[in-house]
Structure formats: C-alpha cells, structure tokens
Amino acid sequence: SAPKAHSPAGQPTKDILLERQKEYRMAALKAKQAGDIDQAKMHIKASKGFDAAVEALEKGQPVDMSSIPPPLSQVTHPAPQKAITSPSAPDSGSGPAQPQTVLEALEQRMAKYKEAFTQAKASGDERKARMHDRIAKQYQAAIRAHKADRPINFDELPAPPGRFFCSQKEDDLGEAAAAATAPHKNLCQMGLNLVIFSSAQQQLEFLEGRKKQYMKAALQAKQKNDLEHAKTLLRAAKSLDPMIEAARSGKTVDVPSPPGDEDKDFILVHHSDVQISEKAEEVYTQLTKLLKEQYEKCVTYSKQFTHMGNVAETTKFENMAEQCKKSLEILKLAQNRGLQPPKHYFEERTYRTVRIFPELSSTDMVVFIVRGMNLPAPSGVATNDLDAYVKFDFPYPSTDQPQKHKTSVIKNTNNPGYNQSFKLNINRNHRGFRRVIQSKGLKLEVLHKGGFLRSDKPIGTALLKLEKLETESEVREIVELMDGRKATGGRLEVRVRLREPLGGQDHQTVTERWLVLEEPQVNDLLNVFIWKY
Template structure:
C-alpha cells in the first residue's frame, strides 16, 4: 500500500534522500528539511496511526474465525511444512552441512508423525508443529541459505533517564554500529518502519519518526539501492545513553544485574569472592542432585583456585580465561583513572554490538557522526588485544611489586647482619623498581635487577628447626642425614630425566640438579665425619625452594602398571535390593598382552551411594620397550566391569561397564578420574560413576609432565670441627678412645667383621653395575671406600689374633652395643614406613648376632677345619669303596677305615657338647632375640632342644657299642633318638634357609627392577654371596637328610636302609664340599 498524501512530489523526497546518502560522512542538519515537509510527514504519520488502530480492531473482531480456519487447515500446514523441510534437508546435504541436515531431518520426522496423526483425525497441538523455514533458491555466486522465519522486532525507544554515560573518546574508538539491510519482501519492511515510526512518535522523538518515514517512502518507490542504516539511540554531545527498558526477548539488550558482592579493590579479593560463590553453587547442586551442574561448577572452582594460587605466588596468569559471573564486578586487572573507560566496559560494548549485528533489529544512526554502512571486521579483535595487553601489564606490575618486597626484605636482613653495602644495593634496586612502576611505561624485565636467590625464601621461626634444636645430638644428626639423602635422591632422579630430554632448557635444568646433588653429597660427607668425630651439630636453616619436579612414582618399577579402583558413586540399585546392603565388585581387564589380557578382581564393596572397594590395588605387568604395548596404550582402554551379588547358589550379574583411556599415560605418570558407567559397551549410559586411579613409574612419552612446587630445602651454614676428638681407629687403642666418646657413638667406633665384609661386597657390586654410568672420579671414590672397608676388617682381625682373650671379650661387648644400635635404627625406619632401610639394618643385626655367636659359644665353628677334614676323608673313603665290586679285597679294608673315621667324628662331636650347653643357656627362651620373627624364634628353640638331647644320646650309644656298660647292651634306642634329633635339626635348618632365601630373592628382584641407568648410588639390600651361602646350606641339608633317613633303618619307611654304599659316599662328599665352599665365601 503506497502513501500519496505528501505535499511535495515523491521524486523530490527521493532526491533529498540521495543527497543524504551522498553526504553521509557529515552530520545531518535538521534545518535542511522545510517546515512544510515536516507538516506533511506529521500528517502522514497520524494517518498511519489511524490505519493501524483500525487493523487492530479488525483483528480483535475476527479472532475466532481465524482460529477455526487454522484448525481446519492443520493438515495443509503440515503438508506445506513437510515439503519445506524435505527441500531444506536436500539443500543442506547438497551444501555439505551434515550437522544442519541432521537437525532438520529430526524436525522432518516429527512433521511426518504429526501428519500421520492428523490424517487419522487425532487433535494436533499447533505448538508441536516445527516453525516454517525459508529456503532460498541457490545461485551461482552464493550457496543456499536456510534460516528460520523469525518476525522482525524493533526495540522500544529508550527514555532519557536511567542510562549509562560513556565518554566521547570511547565513542570514537568504538566500532561502527551494525547495519540492517532491507529484505526482498518490501511489505514486511514497510510494516516494520511503520511500527518504528509509531514508537518514536509515542516517545516524543519526532526527528526519529521523520527518518523512518523517509525510509518508508524510498521503499515504496523502489528506489533504494543501499542498505538501510541501523538506528542507534540518540546520544548527546558528550554521552551515549543505553536504555534499561528494553524488552527481555530482544537479543540486542544487555541486562544490568545488581551486584551480589561489594566491588573488589584487588585482584585477589575479586578471585576469592567468585571462588566462594562457585563453591556455594556447587554445594547447592550436589544437595539438589544436579550432577551435571555440580561438575560444571567443580571445573570453574578449580580454574579460580589455580588463579588464586598463581596470584599468591606472584606468577603471571591470564585472567581473561576465567568465566565471568553475573552480579560480580569485573576483576580489577588494571589501575584505570576515573575519566578513562575500563577494558571490561569496552568488552561489554563490543559484545553488545556483536549481538545487535546478529539480530534483525533496525538501529538508528548516531547524531554525533553518520557511520559507514559496512562493519569493520577488525574492531572486536582490537578490543581483545587491548584487554590482553592490560592483563600483561597487570601481571608485570605484580611481578615488580613482589621483587620490590623481596629487595626490601633482603635489605633489612643485610642491615641486621651488619652488611651495609648489600643493604644499600637492595634499597637502590627497590627504588628503581618503584620508579618503573610509577612511570606506567612498558618495562623490559631483563633490565630489572635480579635477586641472588629469586626462587628461595628462608623459613623463619620454623617449628621443625626449633624442635630439632631442642632434641639430642643423635636425633639432630639423623634428621639432617635423612633430609640430605632425600634431597640427593630428588636431584639425582630429576637430573637423569632432564638429561634424557631434548632442549637447551632441559639441559640447563639437568645441570642445576647435578650441582645441587654435588652440594648435598659434600654436606653429607662432612656431616658424617663430624658425627664420627663427636663434634657438635652444625648450624643450619631451611628454605622454600621453587623447583620444576618431574612427576615420578618411585615406589613402582618400570614393569608395573598399578590400577586402584577406589569407590563406586551413586550406583544403580536393581529392584528387590537394598541400597545399604547392595554388594558389588569390579573386574579389571588390562588389554596387554593382546593374546592373553591380564585381569584382576576387587573385593566386595557394600552400598550404592558410596561403595568403597578396600584393598583394590592391583599391579599389571608391562613392557615399556615393546612396540605392541605402545600401540595398545594409545588406542585401547582399560575395561572395568561392575557386577553385583545376586544370592546363594546364583551367578552374579553385570551392573554396568566403564572404561578409561590409557593414552594420557604418554605425558603423565598418574591418571585419577571419575568415569561414567554404561549399561553395555557405551551404548546406553547408566546411573553411577566409578573413581579409578592408574599409576606407572614415569610417563611413557619423551615429554614428561612436571610441576612447579615449593620444596623444603636444608642448607647447612657452618660445620664445627672438633679437634679434641680425633677420628677413631680400629686398632688396639679403640677402647681408650671410646671412653672419651658419648655412649651413643660406640657403635661407630667398633665395627663387626661380617658387617664390614657385607658393606665391601655391596660396594663391589655397585662398582660392577654402575661402571658404565658413573664418571671416573666417582668410580675411584667407590674403590677407595671399598679398600678402606677391607683394610678396616683386616685390622680388626689382626688385633683379635694378637690381643688375646681380653681383646676378644671387649670386641664381643662392642658387638652387643652395635646390635642394639642396629635394632633401634630398624625400629625407627619401620615407624617411618621405610621398610627397605629397616630390613637392611635387620640384616646387619643378624650378621652381628652370628659373629657374637661365633666368638662366644660355637666352638664347633672355631674347629670347623678339623671336623671338615675328617668328614671329607670319611665320605671320600666310602665313595671309593662304593665304586669297587663286592669281591674286591680293598672294598672291605676301605669300609673298615670308614668306620674308624666315623668313630673319630663321634668323639670330636662329644667335645662340643659343653659349647652347645652354653649357647642354649644364653639363648634361653629367646627373650633377648627381639629382631627375629616369632616363627624363627620357635624354630631356634626347637633346634636347641634337639641339640640338647642329640649330643648325650649319641655319646651314650657309642659307649654302649664299645661295651662300656656291659656286653650285649643294645644301643639301638639311643641311636634312634639321636638320629631323630639330627633329622629334626636338618628340617629346621631347611625351613630357616628357605625363608631367608625367599627374602633375599625378593630384595634382589626389587633392586634389579630399579632403573639401572640411574646415576644415583644405590646399595643392594643383600649381596649375592649371602644368597649363595643359603643355597649351599640347603644343598648340604638335603644330602644329610637323605643319609639320615637311610640310617634310621626303619623297615618299609621311605628309603630307610636301602641306599647303596656308593650313594652314601656321594651324598656325604657332596655335602662336605658345599660346606667348604660356603666357608670360602
């Protein structure tokens, strides 16, 4: 419908509009429009208002007929929509937009279902019908566009009050307002401009109404070639006003939310406000059972927690990555003046402009300056870059302030120590940083004066240091030694890993850790010397050192993958089961090796809300160098099948399946996740989650995950050498020197021969294992230590040989004190849960106990050479006789010689009875043997009882055979008793040595599983010689076990009395040779 009531010709209006478009760069002057022109336009506006009112009345009258018509035409509407959506699907597939094709296809299926229901006569709700789509015809230069038909709405004119004022400078810097182009449908555009003109008239803005009328006339004449500029609210000469009274459904509106918290003054205060709000929302979501919302809130809480930690530690952080919360003021990341516009305001304006461009709302051109019809694409990135620049400046400012504070602290410390020059230097550096901050200019951080120890903070008034200072000397030395050893292990591990990684930065990190390790090793060596010399504890302090630590699980080996199923959360409870008594378990399936995957099963967990699976730690064997393993880890998943107990004599049923990807182990050594449970192979999600933790020793890939952590670092300031107590030697003067030392140091002055030999064997094995991985200097140091241990052992042996009985007794007393020292050390390490060190001291105590037993009571060991010679002669003769035939005359002579040597051995053993009694009396019931286990103590008591009976029974049996108690006195019962006691002792020895051998093998396996390429010097828990001794003892006992059963001569009992002479000689000779080899080790 065209308007023809204007006073002037429409062509003149057309010329005026063209003139306005050509002079669009200059402001529009209202004086250019004549008064008559204005009167005609106002009259025309009144006519339009009357027509619209008449149309509203007509619509009100005809409401019911239209509704009835629409109800009757539902079938035709559905058929139209069916055709429309079918074409839209084809068009989307033609353009390759699969996502849009799937969305439209779902709506198409809904239309088909509604159409089928409508044909059967069922009522159809019009709200269920998908909206109409506009499918444009494809052209050669532009692809087909599918868009929903949305009615165009214009915002109501903003009032003059309740507005947000913005400076003129910000207006100029803002991007041009978006432009709304006219649609091909002219009638819709005319109606839209009518409504805009009426709204402007109702608001009293006649100038704005005139502009809408001019645009409407151009559309009616069809002379518009340029897009219609989008109107903006009319700003004044100094401000732009943003209305709050915009309808809620308008996309271009931006609501002003009241603040929930006071405006923060600092970045930390803003972060804490938002963090507390997110924690509160997370708890509310958990209490209401909204798991999805709780997870979202949890992620946001973690992000803000990271930002708070970074801010507290002074590290730079990009606050623009944090999610904004409604009702909270922007984070004050820059110190802006009141006259300037903050970056958050600019960001809000940019966001609002983007929303306006996405909608189809017309926006009025500004009265300050007529803007262009095209929107620059670089306007928004400019705002983002400016905000990021401000963020970097704020982070730089924070770093400078932290450095300034550290300079002030160091200046005060230097002044207290009397170092005035250093204090002046730090004050000058602090003043320079203050000038840099006040200037506000960009700063090159390389020009800022560096601190001597920038990543170190001294811990003052430390509770641990105060506790150590109040402790005794032994506790202080022990704690300092443990801390230095821990620091050496940390440095050695990280130095090795960084050295294997590529990059100059990694090499630098490896060198730094190497230097720290050397310093700690030097301090440890001096600490041990001071302890041995009886000096006072050194002066020390603790520091907080910031270090890049590689994440490694040292309690695992390279061949271990540990899976720990912690708990099930909110599990689905089948019908007929109680949630409190619901029992479930998990079957773990690890896909390596692919031929026979490894499986494990957890124990039962009770409950459905939180089902804890206790002792569910399972280790799977892996091979890091295997190509199949690497491929499987990147592609496969760890499968977890959840089953629940059904009842008695009924098989368990599957509750669900969960899986966790193993690919993250390429970069990290630990995966700790809560995963969803599915009903069957990820097809349908079930209720509940499963919390799982997976660990390996270190990441599989070349890039290792690391973290920056604050380490508590021990620094020894000064060692106090004690010249009055020289280093103690192991000569005959040890007793006099030991009197001048504290009682707790006697264990260091006196050493056990067996312990020294044990430590020498350990060093020898270390030299062999680490020869290719250590430097020549380190190898030489190990060899010097090995020679020192051997020399110390030889000196003790020489002093015992020439010192007589008194020196031996003194040595035994010192060994008893040394055994008590090892016992205390073992208990302390066991309390700290350091089992390996505790076992090492237990083994040393065993060696000392054996040495004490050798020097005190076991005279059989001192005369072992004579007994071994007789035993070897006896069984060699028997073996030779067994090789001869029974008719040979030498066989009988050799057997007679065998009997005579056996009699000599019996007499020799009878002399050892008194030594056996002394040993049994001293051991008693084993109350002093606190080191051994209950089983070992019981076996020792039974063995002592058998020895107590064996020696007199054998001696009396021999006297009976010699007719000392009369002729025909039978020795068979006593001989049988002595053989049974001997057999019992053999069995006890086999059990003891078997347990000890299993223990040694476990320790040796654990040592071999450690990284052999590590430069850290490790001490194996047991040398190979000890394992060989156990094996030889077992072979010796086995041979004598065969002979003992043979000599029992019980009819029909195993091989009793059935062994030939040759087998008797062979077993005896082999047992004797084993004993000789064991003595040589």
C-alpha cells in the first residue's frame, strides 16, 4: 500500500502541494491576461486536481500520486497567444485602416502617440509632450519585443480612448455588432472579440442585457443550491449599475464578459475610459513613491522581528507590507487603464518597533566615516588643494593593542565624502569593552596627505561619545573638529553601529502619517474582470 502522508518516502508534504497548486493558478491568470483562454482553463482544471490530495494529507491518508499534476516546470505547452484591444474604428473615409494583426495595432497606437507628442510640442506643452513621448517609446519597445517573438504585457501599455469593447461571445451581440467585428477576425482568433457600438443607446441596451444574464445565472445557481456562486453572480449583476448609469449619460464603458464559465469566478469593478491628465500623472507618481516607501519600511520591520523570534509582530508587519503591495498593484492597474487616481487619505498610525541590524553578528561593531565638512587647511595649503583622510584608533582589546583604521585620501576639497565603513571585533560582555564605551569613546584624527618627502600634516581631532550604545543600536553624530581645545570650524559626520544595544533591545515608538487607498472607491473605478482564488 502507499505510504502515509507523514512518511518522507514518495509522499509530498501539504506545503509542497499548496505551492504547486498556487503555481498552476498563477499560470492560469497569466494565460488569461495574455488572451489564451484555453490554456487558462487547462491550468485551472489542473489546479483543482490538488484538492483531493491535500484533503487526504490532512486526514493522514495516502495520496494517489498519479492524480497529482506534475510541477509546472515539467509541463510543456504552446506559447501563449497574444491579445490586444485595437484602437477605435475610424469614421468611414478617414483615419487608418483597421488593424489585421497585433503588430498593426501596436504600430497604429505608437503613431497616434507620436502625433500627440508633435502636437503638444508645437503648442508649447512640454509636460504633455514628455508624457506622449514616453508612451510612444513604450509601444516602440513592445513592437521590438513582438517582432522578436518575446512576450508582451499588454496591461502595461496605456490605451488611447476608443469605442471598442471586449466580449467573450459574438453570438449574443446581434448581426450589426458581429458584422462590425468582421475586419478584426485575426485579433478575435487570438482570444479577443471586439464589439463596436454605433450609438450610446446600443451600448446601454447591451449592458442591461448583460445584467439580465447575470441575474438569470444567479437564479440558476440558487436553484442548484450553489448559494455562494449565486451570491457572487448577484454581486456582479449589481456592480453593473454604475456602468449602466454612466452609459445613460453617454459615457463610454467597458463591457463585462458574460457569466456561465464554471472555471471562472469574476469580480467586477468599474472603469471610466478617460485619459489621465498631467496633474493626475503627478498624483500617481507621488502615491506610488509613498506606497513603495511604506512597503519597504514594513519589510524591514518584519525582518527585524523575525530575527528576534517575535512571530506576532512579524506577522503584523508582513500583513501591512502585503496591503501596501496590493495598493501598488491597484494603483498601477488604474494608471495603465487611463483612470483618475483613486481617492485616498492619510491616517496616523502608532506602532512599536525594535531597531536591530541583523546583518551584524554579536561580535561586530561598525564605524562609518561619512564625510568631512568645512575642513580647515593647514598652514601653507590652499583650501582647494586639501587632500584629507581620517584615521582612528579604537583602544580595544587594550590601549596597547588598539584596532587601527584609516580612510582613503579625498583630494582637492575641504568637504570630502568618504562613505567608508570599518568592522571592529568586540566582546559585548567584556568589562574592558564596556569601559571604553562608557568613558573613552572613539577618537578620530584628520590629516592632510603630504607629498614626496613631505610628512602628513594634522588638521584636527574629534571625539565621538559612545555611551548611547547602551540603549540604542546606532550612534550618529556630527562632531566638532578641534585643535587642542580650540574649535577649528570643521566637522565630521560619523556613525557607529551594533547589532543591538548593549543594555537590551532598542524599542522605539513611531507615529507616522500612513497613506490608505479607499477600497470601495477603487472597486468602483476599475473596470476589469480578474480571477478570484
């Protein structure tokens, strides 16, 4: 008989199965985004093959290995099909011909943005010109990738406003709409059907019909006692209401795919087909910058608590990092689809952190010589001829055996930037080391490098007190450069860092303004179907 799930021989662990299942689901999502619906369905069905195996492992039962799909890396499948929504249909007798291939669609869009760049340049609108030029270059890169048969992420390409809409089926569009898609058969065969509405009324009727489809599908799911699926379909139907209202006011909206495919579980969110203004571009840039900073901060705190073994705090900051990552993805998707920035606000968040430098061991102390500022030149040397370097002796393990280091020479300036670090060996619990920290500190000397047959000339000395290392993991100071007891006017920026303070953990209470996107409003803004797992 097959070995038990806990046996190491031949049986995978639950974590392995869940990770492999996740790979299939992500592959399905990527295939769908690339327009390869058949490949996406295949991956979804394969992902469902893991459910029984996971359930068996949870019950301690043997797993039928033949029922488990192999790792995705061992599965060979054809290259994903490409799909792109082409620009809007030109009026008869004007504009470019309808694209018959993805390459033609890309080239037409690039030409459109190049034309917009030229117009903005001629009108003196430099900001708009730069924006259109940047987008044109994006399309240029996409064209090169397409010709080289490399994959293209079409979601990354901004779409000019148009009158096309995507649908999964042609047979529910009517003869007029189906006829309008006829020039685009090559694109349709790549997984994208295009519907061109001749009037706002036709668009409104189509949306209302799509809502009825969802309501009918929800009723059928309820009759089959599949209440969760019925609720999902009902929510999708209700989420069409803002789109219908927008269509009634004459606005262009995207058409959702019809319900009915059991392999897909759609969440509907709304999209307004308008280009982003220059002001909105600035808002997007600032929001992205702030969210990235928040994400990196959360990751840093999470790693610090991980090294301390604090699971609760690690999990808290991991969740905060994940939320920032999700907000970044929403922001990127909204910007790529030409939407106005989602509503957002700032809230005050107070949390406790513990400062630790996990890259250091308990026997490390690092001295950073950052820079010198307004260093005085010794007699006979011009300020712009100053060739200064810094040296220090750390009197540990003893005064007779200090650890000595010096920076490189920075020539021809009295404001040298060193940015050099030196690692010292210490024993945190040694009485002699604690005495140096508490009473002696770090003595530094700045000198001008002499030339041939000329000795180095002293510029001044500085003392960095280190007693703060008892309660803090880093001391960072700008210290005065002295000539005996006389201040020279020059200064040194120096940092000294331990893994953690000598007296225990470096607890800090931080209060910050935290950027938050309004989730409900985001869900109303974006008009795209995504798979929910």
